[in-house]
Amino acid sequence: xxxxxxxxxxxxxxxxxxxxxxxxxxxxxxxxxxxxxxxxxxxxxxxxxxxxxxxxxxxxxxxxxxxxxxxxxxxxxxxxxxxxxxxxxxxxxxxxxxxxxxxxxxxxxxxxxxxxxxxxxxxxxxxxxxxxxxxxxxxxxxxxxxxxxxxx
Amino acid sequence: xxxxxxxxxxxxxxxxxxxxxxxxxxxxxxxxxxxxxxxxxxxxxxxxxxxxxxxxxxxxxxxxxxxxxxxxxxxxxxxxxxxxxxxxxxxxxxxxxxxxxxxxxxxxxxxxxxxxxxxxxxxxxxxxxxxxxxxxxxxxxxxxxxxxxxxxxxxxxxxxxxxxxxxxxxxxxxxxxxxxxxxxxxxxxxxxxxxxxxxxxxxxxxxxxxxxxxxxxxxxxxxxxxxxxxxxxxxxxxxxxxxxxxxxxxxxxxxxxxxxxxxxxxxxxxxx
Numbered sequence: 001x002x003x004x005x006x007x008x009x010x011x012x013x014x015x016x017x018x019x020x021x022x023x024x025x026x027x028x029x030x031x032x033x034x035x036x037x038x039x040x041x042x043x044x045x046x047x048x049x050x051x052x053x054x055x056x057x058x059x060x061x062x063x064x065x066x067x068x069x070x071x072x073x074x075x076x077x078x079x080x081x082x083x084x085x086x087x088x089x090x091x092x093x094x095x096x097x098x099x100x101x102x103x104x105x106x107x108x109x110x111x112x113x114x115x116x117x118x119x120x121x122x123x124x125x126x127x128x129x130x131x132x133x134x135x136x137x138x139x140x141x142x143x144x145x146x147x148x149x150x151x152x
Numbered sequence: 153x154x155x156x157x158x159x160x161x162x163x164x165x166x167x168x169x170x171x172x173x174x175x176x177x178x179x180x181x182x183x184x185x186x187x188x189x190x191x192x193x194x195x196x197x198x199x200x201x202x203x204x205x206x207x208x209x210x211x212x213x214x215x216x217x218x219x220x221x222x223x224x225x226x227x228x229x230x231x232x233x234x235x236x237x238x239x240x241x242x243x244x245x246x247x248x249x250x251x252x253x254x255x256x257x258x259x260x261x262x263x264x265x266x267x268x269x270x271x272x273x274x275x276x277x278x279x280x281x282x283x284x285x286x287x288x289x290x291x292x293x294x295x296x297x298x299x300x301x302x303x304x305x306x307x308x309x310x311x312x313x314x315x316x317x318x319x320x321x322x323x324x325x326x327x328x329x330x331x332x333x334x335x336x337x338x339x340x341x342x343x344x345x346x347x348x349x350x351x352x353x354x355x356x357x358x359x360x361x362x363x364x365x366x367x368x369x370x371x372x373x374x375x376x377x378x379x380x381x382x383x384x385x386x387x388x389x390x391x392x393x394x395x396x397x398x399x400x401x402x403x404x405x406x407x408x409x410x411x412x413x414x415x416x417x418x419x420x421x422x423x424x
Binding site for chain 2: 006011013014021023032083088122123125130134137
């Protein structure tokens, strides 16, 4: 094992308001969850049916200080196949991004990435809870049950 | 390539470079798989986890655990001894009493210490007193380490695994690390450059104090960080630093670690 390296930097306070990362576009996350499948629209603007069976549903979760877009892949039998975070953005009230979020999917091909600019990364601190994401996944599964299950 | 998934009750981000995309994607999937395995084995909330089985039965009879769980318990024992009992995973009773952990099926549990944990041969574990353990102060770091090992086994040489602020870097890249400090809403303090090492940070509010510990002032706006060769060590040693407030204690150097406290008033940043 190489010795661990740590080099002190001058302490400087930096805003994390622009702390944002984009991991996936819709098209990329579809391919990552159901490799090789093609996707067709459903009655919901934020859900797609995989040609191999199953669905990808994208939703947004608002936490205490974070905004997260997540994609849930659902097996044909209704169980969760995979959960991926598509983007993560911190906000401490400097900006509120509550534009009609789902509208961005309407009439669009699934290939446009959700553009967010990344800035600082690698923040060490008391652990952020992902409870909101867990709740978001439950909500997505309810949407699946009521709107998509059993349909073609 | 950078990916994130909700695991270990937080957001785990894995960033890798240096291979073709399909190989990186496979490596990331396997690394998330290793973290999910740690989660399954060591969750207090999951009734089928090793931790839950230990808490229910180990006071009555030896319980066989996974090799990974045995390894974490072994490390927890070393840290318990080295810190004079300040790093103590036998905090289940305290966490249940304060409502931070569920207590179903654990009515028999009393307050105690990790000294009651007996590591027997063949991954068998017995408790000599009716304690309950919570590996929340060490399993996240272990999970990050397993992810790094998994990435390396897949040929990755440049990576950062970040489990909600506990992170480990592998490779030549030096990464600027910022510390999130209570009282600095929306801002972070630039602290240093991390290469081939791990860092973890805790707050007083999130740490269970053993009785003998010197308590930080209520509402204190400090972040307690430890840089160490592995994320398990960094994660666990922050829990000791929170209690002692002493970044110069000998056990940090003994584990190859550097401890420091960041204050909301950065003029007070203290370094070891």
